[in-house]
Amino acid sequence: MAKKPLNVGLIGGGKGAFIVQPHQKAIHFDGTRRVVAGALFPDAKIAMEEAEKWPYPIKGYGSYDEMIAAQAKLPEDERLDYALIVTPNHVHFDPAMKCIKAGLPVFCEKPLTVNLKEANALVKAVKDKNIPFGVAHTYLGHWTTRLSRFIIQSGLLGDIRWVDAYYIQGWLATKFEATGNQQATWRVDPKKAGGSCCGGDIGTHALMQLRYVTGLNVTKVSAHMETFVPGRALDDHFTVYCELSNGGKAMVRASQISIGHKNDLGLEVVCTKGTLRWRQEEPECLVINLSGQPDRVYWRGEVKANDGFFKDLPADLMAEPTIPSGHGEAFHDAFARLHRCFEDDVRKWKAGQAFACDGSRYANVCDGQMGIAFIETCIKSSQKKGSWTALPKLS
Secondary structure (H helix, E strand, C coil): CCCCCEEEEEECCCCCCCCHHHHHHHHCCCCCEEEEEEECCCCHHHHHHHHHCCCCCCEECCCHHHHHHHHHHCCHHHCCCEEEECCCHHHCHHHHHHHHHCCCCEEEECCCCCCHHHHHHHHHHHHHHCCCEEEECHHHHCHHHHHHHHHHHCCCCCCEEEEEEEEECCCCCCCHHHHCCHHHHHHCCHHHHCCCCHHHHHHHHHHHHHHHHHCCCEEEEEEEEECCCCCCCCCCEEEEEEEECCCCEEEEEEECCCCCCCCEEEEEEEECCEEEEEECCCCCEEEEEECCCCCEEEECCCCCCCCCCCCCCCHHHHCCCCCCCCCCCCHHHHHHHHHHHHHHHHHHHHCCCCCCCCCCCCEEHHHHHHHHHHHHHHHHHHHCCCCCEECCCCC
């Protein structure tokens, strides 16, 4: 018998918000999830108008408080199974905490919160409730990111010496926020974005790629957070030299003023036996460099065991539903893979079964907490002209 689709409620996403669109497409990707409700804007009147204009019928609410409170009064099969938070950064914590307290799993856009105090509170609440919580680090959803994780963490390239994790864009090379552009305006506002624009917005993605693929954490940083566009309140260029938990070194760097770069997220992991290179703008492949051998280029859908490099390959990785090689997976597929994995944990949780939510398939609340700790430590280091600064111990 076919599974009943999970019901998903949106928090945020109205008035032309960008990030809700790939999310809602991904939610409907497999036919096992569906958006049924939304509190789409802070103003109640506009929120209801936006719900009426939604491309398919959903139940509109004037506020997320109203939507969360309504769940207890609905028949069980009409209640939300999880909430998706796609608001600006400063409106992540309150709805997330209220959902957790109401027993509603959460999938939240990054960064998790605007400060570590809020992030710590969410981690405690999630652990106390033992409830699924995901953070939308999109690029973990690429199949090649998962293959990269297997290659590095299985030791095929030896010990990690050096990692270069970067995310380079050029869209804020001018004072774009002065045009009234919604995407730019809130990102450069400290009240809405927190203490960092470039670092919080895309530097956290570079950090998460590093952590997810290598399994290592950053232990201390020497950071330079710079603002090149005159009159901008937050950083638009972010360069951080890092020490890793295995004693290796890394660079986490991001820029939003590098003209010519579109969405250039990449990772290079240099190990004792070879190097792995991956770029988001070419997400179907990854490159392996081995000393004294020709470069190996692996394409999604064309990876085989016993090829002179790979021996065994994890069955669950190879069994992931993908379209045939040569038919490009991309941004929306990555989102869908994250929601698919989150759905699996939500269904287990609802059935009273053990669920992982361990960061192996999507970023969890502790990953989100680490991202905020990283940004706050970078701010401290940058204020001290790049002085080496240790990350706090997290519980």
